[in-house]
Amino acid sequence: MYDLIIIGGGPSGASAGRRAGKLGLNTLLLEKEEFPRYKPCGGGLSAHAISYLDFKLPQDIIEWEVTGVKAIFKDQSVNVHKDHRIFALVSRNKFDNFLLEKAKETEIEVHTGEKALCCREMPDCIEVDTRQGTYQAKFAIIAEGAQGIVKTCVRPTDNKNEYGICLVTEVPANEREIEERLGKSLELHFGIARGGYGWIFPHKTYYSVGIIGTAQYLEHPKKILLDFLEENGLSGDFPVRYHIIPKGGIKRKILNSRLLLSGDAAGFVDAFTGEGLSYAIRSGQLAAEAVADLVMYSQKLSSLKAYESSCRQEFGNYLASSLKLDKIMHRFPETSFKLAVSNREILDKYLDEVVTNRNYKDYVRWLLLNFCLVEPVSKIKSLKLEGTDKD
Numbered sequence: 133m134y135d136l137i138i139i140g141g142g143p144s145g146a147s148a149g150r151r152a153g154k155l156g157l158n159t160l161l162l163e164k165e166e167f168p169r170y171k172p173c174g175g176g177l178s179a180h181a182i183s184y185l186d187f188k189l190p191q192d193i194i195e196w197e198v199t200g201v202k203a204i205f206k207d208q209s210v211n212v213h214k215d216h217r218i219f220a221l222v223s224r225n226k227f228d229n230f231l232l233e234k235a236k237e238t239e240i241e242v243h244t245g246e247k248a249l250c251c252r253e254m255p256d257c258i259e260v261d262t263r264q265g266t267y268q269a270k271f272a273i274i275a276e277g278a279q280g281i282v283k284t285c286v287r288p289t290d291n292k293n294e295y296g297i298c299l300v301t302e303v304p305a306n307e308r309e310i311e312e313r314l315g316k317s318l319e320l321h322f323g324i325a326r327g328g329y330g331w332i333f334p335h336k337t338y339y340s341v342g343i344i345g346t347a348q349y350l351e352h353p354k355k356i357l358l359d360f361l362e363e364n365g366l367s368g369d370f371p372v373r374y375h376i377i378p379k380g381g382i383k384r385k386i387l388n389s390r391l392l393l394s395g396d397a398a399g400f401v402d403a404f405t406g407e408g409l410s411y412a413i414r415s416g417q418l419a420a421e422a423v424a425d426l427v428m429y430s431q432k433l434s435s436l437k438a439y440e441s442s443c444r445q446e447f448g449n450y451l452a453s454s455l456k457l458d459k460i461m462h463r464f465p466e467t468s469f470k471l472a473v474s475n476r477e478i479l480d481k482y483l484d485e486v487v488t489n490r491n492y493k494d495y496v497r498w499l500l501l502n503f504c505l506v507e508p509v510s511k512i513k514s515l516k517l518e519g520t521d522k523d
Contacts, residue, residue, distance in 0.1 A: 153238020381455025
């Protein structure tokens, strides 16, 4: 009988595992893949995400440092730089493997190559089935990502308007070529995919190129990506991989009496940018802390709801505001993105208020107060912002 079983060894599961091990919980982590494994992702790691780690990242994990963002919409663009690093670019196979190794340092039990098939809540424990056997624990954290099926024992799968489809490929290039093309910037191309954008991110030996858009609108996502590559002089025979990203800020059930969801499985993702590493790491830590409180202090099962409160307090309002911005910008894409790339202050303030200071709510309010006249006020007021706070 374990204290805790963690399903998934990505950033959220590994972070939960490290915290659980440091807190003294008898923990088993199950990961379906053998690590290191490939993970389709742009690999943008914010200073906010790094701040949650209780160890330093080795220099060889960070492949590129970004101080600026170039936003592009049709034939217009704006490039804004800061005097500090905005993002560190990492390859997820190396980064995720490093996090899992840091979790192992706490002497938790880790089984890679063992997939959790289902999870059952019993009166006094949790049972998790794999092809190798059945394991029991007092509690379980499901950190399997957005595409896993075990999380459905807590909440239903998302509708197509509640998640995005992300396609990504890597275009090989030498460091000098990447430096000449992008420098210390990453590119975001709006108007490429409805409900999302296209990106070109610099890495040490390749460009990460991808598109993300709301699932209900993407009938031919691969064609959109191939066209995007060709338009930017990056076409070629490169493997294309995909994954889904939930839109954050939507109210979802994230726990049962002995089960907790964390990371993408819980829907903790910035709805506008699709960034989820920060919330994956932090929610995994918070989930492990909530379980430790119950195990060590023999609290009632209802005390597990403190996890939900902690998530809401730390980043719930932030994600709700990201959903507001996503709905506003993509409800009026032609006007919104044309305005964004023609007014430097919009991107500049976004990098300051949102990326650096984590203040989405005030930024959205500032944006509406200063630029709501680009569309009739009645249209702005008619927006249905499901799952967000009333203001």
